[in-house]
Amino acid sequence: MIIEDATPHNIAKQLAIQISAYDASTRRIEKEKIEDFLLTGSAQSGLLSLDVKLINNTIRCKKWRLERLKFSTNISEEELEKIDSIIEKLSAVVFGECHFDTDKWRYPKVTMFYEECFFENDWSVYVGGGSPELIEEGDSLFEKCSFAKGVNLVGNNISGTIINSYSSIFYECSAEHLDVFNVTISPVLWSNMTPRHERKLSALTVMSSSLGSELNLSHENIEKVMVSKSEVAGLNASLIKSHAVCFSDVVFTQACIVSSGCVDEIRLVDCNFERNCDLSGVKCDSLLISRCQFSRFLDCSGLGVLHSISFYALILGREGVFNELSPGKSAIENADRETWRIIKHAMRNAGNQLEAAEFHAMEMQAYRGELKELKTKKSERLLLWLNFMISNHGQSYVRSMAWLVSSICITALVLANDRNRWLTLPDPWAEVLQPAANFLNGLALGFLPLSGLLNDQNKHLAFFLLLATLLISTFAWHFLSALRKHSRQ
DSSP states (O other): OOOEEOOHHHHHHHHHHHHHTSSHHHHTSOHHHHHHHHHHOGGGTOOOHHHHHHHHHHHTSSEEEEESEEEOTTOOHHHHHHHHHHHTTOSEEEEESOEEOSSOOOOTTOEEEEESOEEOSOEEOOBOOSOGGGOOTTOEEEESOEEEEEEEEEGGGBOHHHHTTSSEEEESOEEEEEEEESOEEOSEEEEOOOSTTOOOEEEEEEESOEEOSOEEOTTOEEEEEEEEEEEESOEEOTTOEEEEEEEEEEEESSOEEOTTOEEEEEEEESOEESSOEEOTTOEEEEEEEESOEESSOEEOTTOEEEEEEEEESOEESSOEEOTTOEEOHHHHHHOOHHHHHHHHHHHHHTTOHHHHHHHHHHHHHHHHHHHHHHTOOHHHHHHHHHHHHHHTTTTOHHHHHHHHHHHHHHHHHHHHHHHHOSSOOOHHHHHHHHHHHHHHHHHHHTSHHHHTTOOTTTGGGHHHHHHHHHHHHHHHHHHHHHHHHHHTO
């Protein structure tokens, strides 16, 4: 592809060819005279005033194309003024396969289109006035363009009337980063139909803006997505691959979908989801959802979190779905009590008592860890430790059954040894321990239900039998409780 310098002569020449071929009335005008008119104005072009009026009317009634031109910072001031005077005569211009090494291109009264253009430096989008009636349905501001570095949209450079007439801003484009600040737009911001997970955008930042159309990042391979203090119509980021997806102080008026994506870090802080939020099937290393309101459903079914998961102060308008949530070992160890409590209540509200019990166990383990760090409430820590050791907070009927069978066997062995005298203490030891044994047995005999069950032959085992009865009862209760939870499945 041959690229010519964007000189006034080359621009005027391309436009003159198109204008002269526009219709029968313009074909009778010589291309050279049209070119001279664009370069010098009517006074020096040799055109009749009627032809000048005809050309002026013609160039304002449609989009004109400028193709394969290089717009460089090396253009002299004199040439730049001539280029400005030519382009400002038009109502709309399409730059096709052009090369820009400038950082912006501003014409307040001209509607711009860029097709298959290349931008060498960071580019600032400018959308001024122009003719919105020349923007047709399906038109994009940038179509199949490549930005070698970044591109930014800033509210001060954008005319809402014009930019909201496009169907999309960036269609099938690629860029290192896209930054959107203080902008209110209704067209689709970014849309690609490229093969799955081909890297087209490395980073997207949206701040203090309002996006009136769904933000479509489905199948994108993007390094970072950061949106803050904004309102977004909706998000479709299904099957996204990303290092970080972070939303802070964002209102989603439509569904937010990140399902089946692969994201290292997801952060949702101070967000309001007016429709469903779908995180189902996402695989991530870290997940933080804090101070968010979900007016409809929060779907975390099949969510896999490897290293860190944290939920805090969530408002669930309906129910949260956490079926088949699979936190990794590190995520379980690092999560706090509040996280598992929120999931547990969501499970109970959904009628899933079995998995609610599992998350209750995780909640208690996290609570144990918090108490250990605070070094307070040692008695409560002890009870939690015993509950964990006996039945894993009601989750392991095998463990509680093992304790129950062991306690019964030990009790039976002690009673058998008392009758058969297989093992006895040496006389010196027996004399030392006898006063303490008599005291403990006396206390046990003071327990009225037990005293009626003992005879003279086994009263010397009163304290042991009381202790064994309490342990067997405790282990039996834990076993039956855990068995009942599992039988509900």
